[in-house]
Amino acid sequence: MAFTLHATDPYSKARAGELTTAHGTIQTPIFMPVGTAGSVKGVHQYELKNDIKAQIILGNTYHLYLRPGLDIIRAAGGLHQFNGWDKPILTDSGGYQVYSLTEVRKIKEEGVTFRSHIDGSKHLFTPENVMDTQRVIGADIIMAFDECTPYPCDYRYASRSLDMTHRWLKRCCDRFDTTDPLYGYHQSLFPIVQGSVYKDLREKSAEIIASFEREGNAIGGLSVGEPAEEMYAMTEIVTNILPADKPRYLMGVGTPINILENIALGIDMFDCVMPTRNARNGMLFTRKGIINIKNKKWAADFSPIDPDSNLATDQQYTKAYLRHLIHSKELLGAQIATLHNLHFYLWLVGEARTKIREGTFYEWKNKMVKQLGERL
Amino acid sequence: MAFTLHATDPYSKARAGELTTAHGTIQTPIFMPVGTAGSVKGVHQYELKNDIKAQIILGNTYHLYLRPGLDIIRAAGGLHQFNGWDKPILTDSGGYQVYSLTEVRKIKEEGVTFRSHIDGSKHLFTPENVMDTQRVIGADIIMAFDECTPYPCDYRYASRSLDMTHRWLKRCCDRFDTTDPLYGYHQSLFPIVQGSVYKDLREKSAEIIASFEREGNAIGGLSVGEPAEEMYAMTEIVTNILPADKPRYLMGVGTPINILENIALGIDMFDCVMPTRNARNGMLFTRKGIINIKNKKWAADFSPIDPDSNLATDQQYTKAYLRHLIHSKELLGAQIATLHNLHFYLWLVGEARTKIREGTFYEWKNKMVKQLGERL
Ligand SMILES: [Zn+2]
Ligand SMILES: [Zn+2]
Numbered sequence: 001m002a003f004t005l006h007a008t009d010p011y012s013k014a015r016a017g018e019l020t021t022a023h024g025t026i027q028t029p030i031f032m033p034v035g036t037a038g039s040v041k042g043v044h045q046y047e048l049k050n051d052i053k054a055q056i057i058l059g060n061t062y063h064l065y066l067r068p069g070l071d072i073i074r075a076a077g078g079l080h081q082f083n084g085w086d087k088p089i090l091t092d093s094g095g096y097q098v099y100s101l102t103e104v105r106k107i108k109e110e111g112v113t114f115r116s117h118i119d120g121s122k123h124l125f126t127p128e129n130v131m132d133t134q135r136v137i138g139a140d141i142i143m144a145f146d147e148c149t150p151y152p153c154d155y156r157y158a159s160r161s162l163d164m165t166h167r168w169l170k171r172c173c174d175r176f177d178t179t180d181p182l183y184g185y186h187q188s189l190f191p192i193v194q195g196s197v198y199k200d201l202r203e204k205s206a207e208i209i210a211s212f213e214r215e216g217n218a219i220g221g222l223s224v225g226e227p228a229e230e231m232y233a234m235t236e237i238v239t240n241i242l243p244a245d246k247p248r249y250l251m252g253v254g255t256p257i258n259i260l261e262n263i264a265l266g267i268d269m270f271d272c273v274m275p276t277r278n279a280r281n282g283m284l285f286t287r288k289g290i291i292n293i294k295n296k297k298w299a300a301d302f303s304p305i306d307p308d309s310n311l312a313t314d315q316q317y318t319k320a321y322l323r324h325l326i327h328s329k330e331l332l333g334a335q336i337a338t339l340h341n342l343h344f345y346l347w348l349v350g351e352a353r354t355k356i357r358e359g360t361f362y363e364w365k366n367k368m369v370k371q372l373g374e375r376l
Numbered sequence: 377m378a379f380t381l382h383a384t385d386p387y388s389k390a391r392a393g394e395l396t397t398a399h400g401t402i403q404t405p406i407f408m409p410v411g412t413a414g415s416v417k418g419v420h421q422y423e424l425k426n427d428i429k430a431q432i433i434l435g436n437t438y439h440l441y442l443r444p445g446l447d448i449i450r451a452a453g454g455l456h457q458f459n460g461w462d463k464p465i466l467t468d469s470g471g472y473q474v475y476s477l478t479e480v481r482k483i484k485e486e487g488v489t490f491r492s493h494i495d496g497s498k499h500l501f502t503p504e505n506v507m508d509t510q511r512v513i514g515a516d517i518i519m520a521f522d523e524c525t526p527y528p529c530d531y532r533y534a535s536r537s538l539d540m541t542h543r544w545l546k547r548c549c550d551r552f553d554t555t556d557p558l559y560g561y562h563q564s565l566f567p568i569v570q571g572s573v574y575k576d577l578r579e580k581s582a583e584i585i586a587s588f589e590r591e592g593n594a595i596g597g598l599s600v601g602e603p604a605e606e607m608y609a610m611t612e613i614v615t616n617i618l619p620a621d622k623p624r625y626l627m628g629v630g631t632p633i634n635i636l637e638n639i640a641l642g643i644d645m646f647d648c649v650m651p652t653r654n655a656r657n658g659m660l661f662t663r664k665g666i667i668n669i670k671n672k673k674w675a676a677d678f679s680p681i682d683p684d685s686n687l688a689t690d691q692q693y694t695k696a697y698l699r700h701l702i703h704s705k706e707l708l709g710a711q712i713a714t715l716h717n718l719h720f721y722l723w724l725v726g727e728a729r730t731k732i733r734e735g736t737f738y739e740w741k742n743k744m745v746k747q748l749g750e751r752l
Contacts, residue, residue, distance in 0.1 A: 041706060
């Protein structure tokens with residue numbers, strides 16, 4: 001994996017770069033649509049590529065491990081072969097889902113024991129077997145197994161958890177570095193900075209993470225309920241420490257505003273379920289603000305879904321029709337809204353990149369942040 | 377509306393024709409995908425046109441009347457404008473849904489009183505207001521308001537109901553013929569033959585229906601649970617009486633085998649929720665037989681969904697991937713399976729048409745009927 005910086009913004013820490021993986025090149029800053037179980041909900045692979053212009057998608061190790069399971073994915077020759085997406089893929093470590101989706105879980109030094117949310121069956125995730133699992137899935141970028149602390153989290157717990165996350169990281173690296181990729185192409189392991197909302201813990205974690213000198217670095221445990229200002233404060237502390245010549249991935253973030261603010265703080269990669277999940281519920285993100293398409297006010301609005309967008313479906317369908325579809329729980333409503341939101345997120349990061357290269361990012365970002373939060 | 381016969385099969389009553397409407401021409405025999413609430417579930421309008429090659433779709437008056445409601449559809453300028461489908465549309469009369477979906481209903485000479493399955497609100501459908509409603513929806517072909525008798529149905533009830541259906545038809549025609557289309561293009565009203573599975577009632581009904589001399593004729597009340605042989609027997613009686621120079625529409629039918637057998641009996645138009653509804657549940661129709669994609673046997677089958685199909689998604693995705701998606705209730709599973717089934721149904725009627733024109737329909741039909749029912 002190679003990372004090249006093309007431009008840095010003179011008025012902020014924003015950067016435009018290029019990340020090269022075995023499955024192609026990614027222009028950063030980038031947003032990664034979430035393809036939970038090997039599919040971005042409601043979107044065909046060719047729509048991701050041709051309409052949304054996604055450059056990399058995310059898969060959830062937890063979901064893929066449970067269904068279809070590792071035997072099937074290995075037999076297919078990895079996730080790319082299984083789902084037919086031939087561009088880059090990143091997988092998380094499964095930790096986040098284990099902590100958020102499963103009720104019965106036990107966190108020990110060895111790893112985490114949990115019960116499947118599907119059938120209640122018992123499983124153990126360890127730093128070692130999660131590396132093996134991600135070898136089987138075959139993502140281009142894989143994530144270290146960590147503990148993602150909830151918010152709020154008391155200092156004592158956050159500190160102890162952080163130490164364990166660092167010990168787990170050592171075990172992840174040892175396993176990863178002594179195993180080979182299964183499908184003949186290179187995979188990269190990104191470690192994750194934790195530390196809740198505590199400045200000193202985040203600093204300590206960022207220094208330890210940086211010392212591992214992996215090909216990229218991630219920040220986890222944010223966007224879990226803390227105020228946006230605390231999120232930005234933590235990002236800033238961490239990006240001051242993480243090396244500038246490697247990509248920085250902020251996990252699970254966020255709203256369009258969060259994305260622009262974090263780009264300004266030096267983040268290169270993002271993922272979030274918000275554009276897809278909220279789409280299914282009728283929330284549309286646009287450059288002029290947020291539309292709740294379920295609102296009565298759109299019922300007889302026969303203007304295109306988004307007149308500012310160059311996505312065909314944004315022009316072909318009207319707000320009134322989309323409102324009707326979402327209201328009636330028609331599948332097509334979820335499809336149209338998801339296409340819209342993902343296309344918008346990819347437009348937003350692409351536009352940020354252009355502005356960074358032009359040197360006009362900071363002003364543009366401040367203007368956009370005012371608009372993006374409006375309720376239309 | 378114009379109907380031209382291009383060919384008739386020498387060994388059966390099958391016909392190939394062309395039906396011209398204000399929104400374009402339809403090659404018959406044809407299958408009409410069901411777009412219940414103004415959307416064929418899981419399918420974009422451009423996919424219907426470019427991938428499935430649908431020539432006409434169906435809308436359900438009952439659903440559209442309740443949601444989005446007539447005010448919205450009228451304000452949009454009719455259903456074509458509302459959903460962006462610019463080819464022909466047919467709407468049913470709403471009767472079938474009133475009888476099957478609503479629990480509280482009262483059938484009187486005046487019409488049917490029922491409660492909405494959505495919010496329990498009370499409504500009255502009469503032959504007159506159903507014509508007005510279908511004027512507002514603006515379909516190219518609209519259906520008479522009838523009583524669709526259940527199966528089984530005792531003779532006495534079927535006979536009385538039939539007489540009322542005929543009286544209702546007179547009222548439908550009177551209303552339709554004294555009102556104008558709302559959007560400047562011609563609409564056609566098709567009456568419906570009823571009579572349950574009683575030969576004499578079907579004959580009587582077919583004669584009365586034919587005597588109205590409308591632009592096309594339909595057969596209702598079949599495929600409601602009766603054995604296929606009874607369905608075919610009723611179709612045959614009716615198509616012997618209905619005029620040959622007008623299109624014949626068999627409502628709500630059916631399996632691929634039902635469709636071929638009824639084409640052989642002189643039917644030109646079909647609709648059914650089976651390809652779409654069953655797709656969402658993992659049942660795929662192919663020219664070699666039926667696939668239940670949920671079966672374990674497909675779990676590691678990495679062959680294309682349908683190697684015989686020229687639909688891109690049938691080639692791009694594997695059986696194992698589709699099985700995983702359906703199993704995991706992923707939206708994309710419903711999307712892929714629906715595209716497949718509708719494409720197959722349209723291929724099947726298109727192929728039937730080609731064979732009729734070549735004079736080889738009967739032999740081909742008998743060969744296909746043997747394959748289509750196989751369980752793969
Ligand atoms: Zn998120
Ligand atoms: Zn049917």
